[in-house]
Amino acid sequence: MDEHNGEWTDRKLLEQRIDYLEEVQSSTLEALSLMLSLGGQISQTSINLPVHDILTETRQQVLKLIPFERMVFALLDEKDLDFAICDYWPDGDYDACQLLMDQQVKAGNFAWALRQGGPLILLSEDDASERILIHAMPAKSDIIGMFFGVVPENSPYLKDPYTNLLSIVLMSCAQSIENTGLYNKLQASEERARAMLDANHNPAFLVAFEEGMILDVNSAAADLIEKKISDIEGQLLVDVLPSEILALMKQRSLRVAQSKRPVQFERSLMGRVFDIVIYPVIGPHKNVVQLAIFLKDVTKLRETERHQQELQLELMEQSRLSAVGLLVAGIGHNLRGPLTGLMGHLQLMAMDYPEMTELSMMMKTATTMNDIISTMMIKSRRGQEKEQSTININDLLKTELEFLEGNLYFKHQIEKNIVFQESLPEVVGLYSDFSQGLMNFIHNAIDAMYQSEMKKLTVKTESNKSHIVVTVSDSGCGIAKEHLDKIFEAFFTTKPTRTLEDTNKPRGTGLGLYSTYQLLNPYGVTFDVKSEVGVGTTFIIQIPLSPAEEGMG
Numbered sequence: 001m002d003e004h005n006g007e008w009t010d011r012k013l014l015e016q017r018i019d020y021l022e023e024v025q026s027s028t029l030e031a032l033s034l035m036l037s038l039g040g041q042i043s044q045t046s047i048n049l050p051v052h053d054i055l056t057e058t059r060q061q062v063l064k065l066i067p068f069e070r071m072v073f074a075l076l077d078e079k080d081l082d083f084a085i086c087d088y089w090p091d092g093d094y095d096a097c098q099l100l101m102d103q104q105v106k107a108g109n110f111a112w113a114l115r116q117g118g119p120l121i122l123l124s125e126d127d128a129s130e131r132i133l134i135h136a137m138p139a140k141s142d143i144i145g146m147f148f149g150v151v152p153e154n155s156p157y158l159k160d161p162y163t164n165l166l167s168i169v170l171m172s173c174a175q176s177i178e179n180t181g182l183y184n185k186l187q188a189s190e191e192r193a194r195a196m197l198d199a200n201h202n203p204a205f206l207v208a209f210e211e212g213m214i215l216d217v218n219s220a221a222a223d224l225i226e227k228k229i230s231d232i233e234g235q236l237l238v239d240v241l242p243s244e245i246l247a248l249m250k251q252r253s254l255r256v257a258q259s260k261r262p263v264q265f266e267r268s269l270m271g272r273v274f275d276i277v278i279y280p281v282i283g284p285h286k287n288v289v290q291l292a293i294f295l296k297d298v299t300k301l302r303e304t305e306r307h308q309q310e311l312q313l314e315l316m317e318q319s320r321l322s323a324v325g326l327l328v329a330g331i332g333h334n335l336r337g338p339l340t341g342l343m344g345h346l347q348l349m350a351m352d353y354p355e356m357t358e359l360s361m362m363m364k365t366a367t368t369m370n371d372i373i374s375t376m377m378i379k380s381r382r383g384q385e386k387e388q389s390t391i392n393i394n395d396l397l398k399t400e401l402e403f404l405e406g407n408l409y410f411k412h413q414i415e416k417n418i419v420f421q422e423s424l425p426e427v428v429g430l431y432s433d434f435s436q437g438l439m440n441f442i443h444n445a446i447d448a449m450y451q452s453e454m455k456k457l458t459v460k461t462e463s464n465k466s467h468i469v470v471t472v473s474d475s476g477c478g479i480a481k482e483h484l485d486k487i488f489e490a491f492f493t494t495k496p497t498r499t500l501e502d503t504n505k506p507r508g509t510g511l512g513l514y515s516t517y518q519l520l521n522p523y524g525v526t527f528d529v530k531s532e533v534g535v536g537t538t539f540i541i542q543i544p545l546s547p548a549e550e551g552m553g
Contacts, residue, residue: 051075051177055087058173062149063089065165066157069130071149072097073137075177083110083146100132101148109134110146119163129153133163137170139178185260186282203295205237206281209257209288212237224295245269249276249293256280257288266298273299390426391434393468393543394461400439401459410446417458425463427543429523437519441472441539444513448476448537463545470541478533487529488517 049057055073062071070093074083083105088097103125104110113120113134124130131153137145147170151158203221207214214235222229225240238246245267252263262279274295281290350360401418404410427434442459449455458473479487517527524544531537 049176049180051086051180054173054176054180058169059087059089061169062147062166065169066133066149066151066155066162068133068149068151070097070100071147072101073145073147073173074101075137075145076143086145100150104132104134104148113146114143118167121158121163123153124150131155131158133158133166135166135170137174139171139174141178144174144177182282182286202297205291205293207237207291207293209253209291214240215290221295242269249278252276252278253291256291260286260288269295272297273302388428388430390428391431392424392426393434393438393470394420394424396431396435397438397459397461397470400435400442404442413455414446414449415454415456417456419458419460421462424461424468425545427468427523428546433519433523437516437525438470438472438541440513440516441541445472445474445476445537445539448474448478450476452476466545468543468545470543471538472541473536473538475536478535479529479531479537480533484529484531488513488527 059071059073062068068089071089072085073087075086076082077084083101085094085097085101088094107125109120109122109132114136116136118135120134122132122134124132129152130150132148132150134146134148136143137147201220203224204218205214205221206216214232214237217229217232219229222232225232227240232240237249241249248265248267252265255263256278257280260280260282262277264275264277266273266275268274275298277294277296279292279294280288281292283289347363349356350363397418397420401416442457445457449457452475454475456473456475458471460471460473462469462471520541520543526542528540528542529537530540
């Protein structure tokens with residue numbers, strides 16, 4: 001009985017082994033058949049296909065090999081060294097794929113698969129009936145991505161013949177992507193080198209990497225160094241460019257040779273600011289043989305950026321002044337009540353004690369304070385108006401000039417000649433537009449007289465049948481003839497932008513008269529200027545009247 005049982009057991013094991021070998025043979029034959037059908041497609045993958053197309057073809061090949069329920073191709077981003085989903089299946093299942101990938105990364109399975117060097121098969125944490133296959137995508141130089149897919153737990157396709165073929169397909173895909181990237185970089189470098197002579201707007205050099213010899217230049221480069229093209233070609237770069245830029249350029253060139261990637265930096269050269277880009281030209285042995293060097297003059301761009309920063313600061317200052325105006329209005333309102341009470345008591349005391357001359361002096365001072373507060377409140381209230389209204393230019397200028405009396409330089413050092421026409425017609429507009437616009441002329445006149453021995457400001461108003469005419473004259477430094485056409489341009493100024501030795505000296509951003517033009521031009525206001533250097537400047541501002549006001553005139 002024991003002998004028969006032993007024979008039966010051996011036969012059973014032999015039958016199981018035969019069944020296993022037949023299954024392996026069947027799987028291998030099926031896998032080889034699939035490999036034969038896929039081999040042509042893999043070998044025919046074009047080197048210049050977009051990455052998306054390569055992944056699409058690979059996805060189709062993988063599905064023929066192993067029918068995954070879900071699969072993802074996540075490529076490594078060279079910039080932030082993070083994996084990003086670049087292709088997935090089925091369509092419309094991106095969120096689920098992203099969640100699954102995040103889980104695998106968090107669990108450390110990606111790192112495990114990188115060390116594994118082959119397929120890593122795990123049980124799903126979310127569904128025990130599923131298995132997850134993770135596989136690195138190795139190219140010739142490095143790992144470029146990760147593949148992972150989901151299959152049922154009892155899938156017959158997780159055996160070695162299928163997973164080995166999957167490794168081949170993924171490696172072929174990774175190498176195709178790498179080759180495409182290198183091809184695109186090489187093609188781009190060659191195209192940039194070939195197009196260098198056409199880059200007439202920016203200086204460009206083509207230089208042999210090892211020798212540093214200039215192989216080619218364009219006319220813009222020749223103009224930059226003030227030499228003929230024929231005199232530059234064949235010269236060493238060190239004999240052409242200034243020494244202050246050569247050390248930095250050599251350092252950047254070595255970085256290009258090591259990374260085979262372009263580098264970009266910015267430096268001053270010959271009194272101008274240049275954005276410099278060095279591109280590698282790759283040789284047949286995948287080494288850098290030439291450097292294409294492009295210089296773009298960004299001097300005006302940097303000046304514009306600086307002006308924009310100044311404009312932002314100016315806008316911040318205007319916002320701050322607006323907030324201060326509201327604060328001043330609140331303070332004036334709070335002072336008005338006690339001051340009115342004080343003036344009332346002074347009047348009563350003057351009636352009871354007429355012999356006290358000090359009371360009249362105190363009353364005069366209180367009246368002056370009341371007038372100042374009234375001016376402050378009028379300016380603040382009208383400056384905050386958002387709707388157009390009728391404006392008396394005389395009253396506006398009177399309020400603004402009274403407000404300027406708080407400036408001790410204006411109050412004590414400048415001679416004022418104020419001539420206002422009586423019964424001046426009113427205009428319609430936004431009060432802040434006219435107050436800011438007209439006061440910019442007065443502020444400019446004050447600044448222009450800073451270093452003048454005679455400081456005389458004249459502000460005059462008059463009207464005719466069609467216009468109100470405001471004249472602002474000063475006895476200041478004057479404006480040179482070549483600058484008269486530029487005074488209303490943005491950022492044009494003859495004042496220093498920063499003053500270190502004299503903090504009281506006027507400084508400018510070039511936005512005063514520009515903003516005046518922008519504020520008043522929509523109302524049809526026109527400007528005329530007469531100036532003589534060393535004598536002074538007169539601005540004549542003509543404000544058109546509305547039809548009804550013209551009829552009244």
